[in-house]
Amino acid sequence: MPQENTQPKYRQIADYLRRGILDGTYPAGQPLPSEEALAKQFGVTRPAVRQGLAELRASGLVEVIMGRGTFARSPHSRPSLTRPRGVRRTPQGTYAEADGITWTAHEEPLATRTDAPLALADLLRIPPGEPLYTYDALETAAPGLRQLHRTYVPFSVLVDTKYETEAPPPAPQLYTALSDLGHELHFTEYLRPRMPLPDQAQALRLPEGVPLLTILRVTHTPEDKPLALEEFHLPGNDLELSYPL
Structure with a gap:
């Protein structure tokens, strides 16, 4: 029985x-x-x-x-969107995302001054508490794509440049600005999943139980000197990322 x-x-x-x-x-x-x-x-x-x-x-x-x-919602099904990751330089000398997606910010990003927290200071190789220019944006693209994008630029990177007295532009325009300052740019990304905070779930319209993909992108020189850091938050429910090796 x-x-x-x-x-x-x-x-x-x-x-x-x-x-x-x-x-x-x-x-x-x-x-x-x-x-x-x-x-x-x-x-x-x-x-x-x-x-x-x-x-x-x-x-x-x-x-x-x-x-x-x-x-x-099956964990074995293929996602509906695959996004290649990376940054490429266009023939016009500007920079574009490898996935070719054009993002629009809901509001014009404004530079604010923040102090580097310990985790980001470690990636940027600066002392904790060093001042940063910071930009925040909720970005959208067709069809129905959303991401949260934050840009950090240490004040120390901008010493003896015109950006000592004016804020640099946010990424991706930041790449051209850094290139114009004479830097050869390279990029490294760090990816990890986690569950979203309530405000992130609301901004990205995430259903309950859907994780967040957090990407940290460090812009650095060929000598591996960090110049800037970006933080991307992406929905993790119907998306996969691809990286060329």
């Missing part, structure tokens, strides 16, 4: 749907059974069904679309 399942009903519902999503019974993008159908199948109330679905939302396996229902 099979052993009776002693798990709470909501956990049984979550396990049942999880298995169905992972084995392809419920393909990515397809609707799951309704709350009413699941409640009848497991002999529970609809709040218990919602509790089971909440577990799957937190793990990124389902997405709830208001007015339409709950849809499967």
Whole structure:
């Protein structure tokens, strides 16, 4: 006689749907059974069904679309967007992203003065607390792409240049400005996933359970002297990044 399942009903519902999503019974993008159908199948109330679905939302396996229902999100499916990473120099002498996407800032980025926190000071090889020019922007591009973009430029990099008395432009225009100062530019990126903060999830319109991709890009000389640092926050739900090796 099979052993009776002693798990709470909501956990049984979550396990049942999880298995169905992972084995392809419920393909990515397809609707799951309704709350009413699941409640009848497991002999529970609809709040218990919602509790089971909440577990799957937190793990990124389902997405709830208001007015339409709950849809499967398979971790094995291919993302709809692949973005090549890198910076290239155009024949006109300007710099462009390798993915060719043109981003538009919601508001004109304004330079603010901040002090370098320990983690960024380490990457920029400057003392913690050194003043930085900082730009923040929420950027959008078609079709429906969003990213948060922050640029940091240490004051010490700008000594004896015209930018001692005026703020340099934000990236990507910053690359041309640094090049005009006589620097040969190279770039290194550091990538890590994490869960978003509430304001980041709201700005990027991230569903519950979707991670954030954080990219730190250091602009440096051939001698590996850091000149600037950028921080990108990208949605991690339907996106992959590619890097040439």
